[in-house]
Structure formats: C-alpha cells, structure tokens
Amino acid sequence: MRIKISLLLLLFSGGFFIGCNDNGAPTEVDGWKPIYKSDIADIPISSQAPKPIEQGGKIYIKGNLLYQVERNKGIHVIDISDPSNPQQLAFISIGGASELAVKEHFLYSNNYNDLVVVDISDIHNARLQTRIANTFRFASIEVPPNLGYFECVDESKGDVVDWEYTTLHAPKCKF
C-alpha cells in the first residue's frame, strides 16, 4: 500500500487538500465512488454458464475463440468460428480481472494484483493452474478515473479496486 503512493500522488495531494475543504460541495452530485476489494465477493476461479456482457473490457483472440474481460468479474469466452453468428461459450469468473492473454491452453489474467494462470483445455471446466501473488501494482487506483467530485477513500475499508460513477451525497473530495 505504501509503495503504491508515488511521488506524483504526493504532488496531487495538494489538490486533494483544497478539494477536501468544506467549500460548498453540492448535497447531491454525480461523481465517483470507490469500490473496495471487500465489496466484491471472493468468487473462486471457475467456468460458469455464459453471461450477458455488462462492462465489457479488453479483448484477446486466439484461434476461433475470442475472450473479453468483464471488468472486475471475469472473462467471457466467445466462439467466432462463424463470425456472422458468434456464440458465447462460457464465463470464467476471476475477481478483479482487467487483463488477459493466452498461450497454448493457458489463460493469463489478474485476480486483483495476483497473476493467475488458468487451465482452459476444457473451457467448461476452467481451473486455476498457478498464482503469483501480489506481482502487480496496477494504476493509481487511489484517485478516480476522471475529474470531478468523489467520495473520499476510507483506508480502514481496505484496498480500492475500482470506481463507480454514481450519485454522491455531499462528497468531501474533488479531483
């Protein structure tokens, strides 16, 4: 956690202090709300039935299979051998997923800051092969992805894993 606080953030913090002063923030305004790691259920890595794409993320193609990240939740697997009629095959649940790549029958993704290697030789029965814990320090999650009001981070709630754009009530922080 300490390590993640870069010099740049220290520079930014000047801005936060200004933002955190009670300088007439609106009682209700759209802005960013932190999502804590503890907010997201710790689902085991496994194959599930195909799911609707809600917050589709990065894509990767190998052979006839297209993979798309569902932000923070896992990876959709889609058969595009007939590209006019693609078929969703399965959903592989991986909490905190944002990245992906494939070599042979192994899928590389991230379970938050862990590198996970998932054996997908049977796409309907994916299983965790290897995990390298805490290998990544992903983007400055301490700040919201966009400018504007945001709900201040409560460190006692643990690591922030994402931000949600929603209606805030009298937010005290501004970026």
Added chain:
Amino acid sequence: MRTRSIYYFGLIALSLLLFVACNKSDVGSIGNAQSPSGKGGSLARFAVSGNYLYAVDASRLISYNIEQAGNPQQVKVSEVGFDIETIFPYKDKLFVGSGEAMYVFSIANPANPVKIGMVSHIRACDPVVAHDSIAYVTVRSGSACGGSLNALYVYDINNPQNPIERNMFNLVEPYGLGWHDGYLYVCDGQDGLKVYTAGTGIHQYELTYTTSMAGARFYDCIPYENLLIAMVEGGVILYDISQPAAPKELSRIMN
C-alpha cells in the same frame, strides 16, 4: 524504509534470477506462423511474445518466462516511469505507452528487455501500434489522463533510440488502434471507428482518412486476418475487412 530495503533485496534477487536466465540460450520470436499464443488489442497491459509474457503495471515492466506455459517464472522487473498504461510487442521491440511518453524496449534478448529509447509528448493517455519503421500513438485528454489534446501522432522509429514526430492528426476522443495491410483503424470513442489509408514511399508518414464506422463507442480493435474485432461500449462488434478500406459489419456481441 523497511519497504525500500525489501524492494532493493527484491531487485538483487531478481538480478540473480536474470543472470541465470541470461545464461540460458533462448530464442523467443514473434510473428511465428505456428504461434501458440494469440493477439491482444492496443490497450493491453499483457503481451505474449515467444516464450515470454510481458506485463506492465502502473510503473513497471515485468517479464515472465512462459516456456512452460502453465508455470510462469518471473525473470525481470524494470522500472519504467509513471502512469504506464499499455504494451505493444512488435518484432524484437516492445512499445510501452504511458501518460507522458512512449518507451521503446529491445527484446533482442527476450529474458532481458532493455529500454533503448523514449519520446515524451504532452500529458495524455496513449496506446501505441507499430509497423515497420513507424509507430502510431493516440493521445486522449479529458480524463485522469490530463492534457488537452486529442490526436494521432506518427513517429519515425528508424532509429528507436530517438523516435521523430513526422505527422499529427486531430481526433475527438481516441482510444486504441490497429494496423492491417496498409490501413490504420483508429477507435475514436463516440466519433466512430476511423479507417485511414497509409501512404507509401516518401509519403509513408501520411494518412488519408477513408471512412468510418458509427453506431457505438469504440475503445479498441484487433485486426485478425480478414476480421476486425472491435471492443465497444457494452461488448464487441465483428467486421469483415477482406476489403480493408470498407469494413462490413458481421455481428454484435452485446446485451
């Protein structure tokens, strides 16, 4: 201070690992027709090249030997800079995009990526694709990326130690991009997926706007043989690009 010493200890441990790795003759290659890996988009933070997986987090490039695909071995951690966002492998190079620069790494020795060049630009987000001796970089402002410019830059990378800006085109809100057979596909967010024809010969740094796809907010695309796979808000759109200048929508995967 304690974390710092752990950090240095880690670096020493890694350099030992790296020393071992470097002694092993290894010829990872990209562009292998029998490639056991696939293809990602320009917004990717993971790239597989030969027997190596390269990953960028907020500040570092981390290299893993994946000769045994199910058992990655971390071989190197390189500090790169702030706000690292994307990695694009091309031949024996890795192009790393950050909030303020594009970095070029040589992976001539794939276990030991070495930073050989960089070019700074105004502060913005910037995925990169490369083809031959040209790198195309989009910069997007209006978010945490900062900056105020939305544009596509064309860099001459004949000398990767010193990329030279050759051209610049204004865009609306560009995200990812892809290269296919003389055409550049640029995902300009709400303003559509734009197709540019690349110049040749003395006009190689020119791009001619050809057409654009609408009906979605475009984030990234992967040209894949005759298919263009576009990541859009809410899912994916597949296009037939057997005529690269005139993509034809085949299907949408969205709910």
